[in-house]
């Protein structure tokens with residue numbers, strides 16, 4: 001046995017986006033999950049207020065999904081989709097295509113949201129080249145945008161900490177301003193009234209760089225990781241109009257807004273705005289097996305395929321693209337969404353969710369409450385000279401009191417499974433209220 005083997009040591013696992021030293025000094029462990037709850041080693045139930053990480057939309061351990069994965073593993077553990085195919089990858093792509101906005105029905109598989117973002121950016125560049133416009137190479141992201149952690153994603157993304165320290169990034173990138181405007185929009189229910197004009201910044205970037213150099217704009221319909229930033233009324237429509245006017249592709253990163261989070265299949269449906277490329281991951285198979293995807297418009301797909309002068313039309317893909325277990329889980333997940341009518345359920349519950357969240361307006365430390373669909377954002381006044389500490393304390397105390405929340409900066413981001421009951425909404429809100437009262 002290796003000398004370094006230490007049973008139960010927490011040392012070897014370098015944890016993602018986690019204060020490793022603090023966690024390992026005071027770990028929070030989870031060993032089981034079911035429905036709306038996680039369970040700790042001592043058997044304590046913790047209500048999941050964030051669907052894992054915006055991903056377990058149908059709730060934990062849905063039997064139909066578990067069984068589908070078990071069956072798939074026994075039948076076909078792995079097959080490449082390079083020069084060979086297996087039925088579930090085609091079938092799942094067809095089902096995903098059925099869910100997409102009209103003609104956004106060509107599906108590229110990935111294994112995560114980060115890979116989906118980078119794949120979408122590469123498809124956008126390949127499309128511009130295929131149609132004879134290789135000079136359209138610039139990619140426009142947005143301040144406070146999050147598109148995962150790969151180089152494309154952090155380049156177009158707008159979170160300083162995720163970018164600094166990693167070199168010069170992908171070239172030819174610029175950013176729109178974020179839309180967060182707490183002085184005008186604090187405590188808005190649903191989409192804020194003010195801020196449609198933030199989309200007009202694209203005109204300035206066009207004036208600066210010229211549209212003939214810009215390939216695509218990428219935004220999250222609702223920015224999640226940078227703290228639940230709900231788009232102002234009319235903003236996404238304006239952005240669509242400007243992209244169309246200047247012959248620029250619009251990419252929606254729907255990694256968190258997809259699969260019913262807003263009470264509609266995708267944000268695109270909810271806002272009535274159609275992108276040219278749409279990325280997804282997370283809830284695609286209820287987060288049971290790592291998977292993501294990009295939906296491309298037929299026009300983009302057909303142009304790239306037709307322009308190719310090599311047998312392989314697009315030099316991109318992963319060993320695990322369309323993994324049999326992930327596809328089987330995805331097919332079962334879509335059935336669960338349909339059978340349990342979960343998108344409609346989220347839509348029905350959204351007003352109750354909104355009322356409950358906004359009752360925190362008067363809670364201690366709260367400077368803003370935002371919501372859309374089954375998403376909630378509660379912004380706390382940062383502790384003087386110690387940003388994020390108040391939110392981290394809130395997170396820890398909520399966990400101790402049996403509620404799992406997510407914090408990003410000094411913002412609490414909530415996104416429960418779509419199966420949540422009203423009493424559980426109340427439990428999240430009342431726990432938060434009590435914790436905020438108790439902490440400094």
Ligand SMILES: Cc1ncc(COP(=O)(O)O)c(C=O)c1O
Pocket residue numbers: 111112113114115117146147148149220224225253254255256281282
């Ligand atoms: C909008 C968006 N894009 C991309 C990602 C990255 O996904 P992943 O962590 O699966 O790579 C996330 C993750 O939270 C996200 O919210």
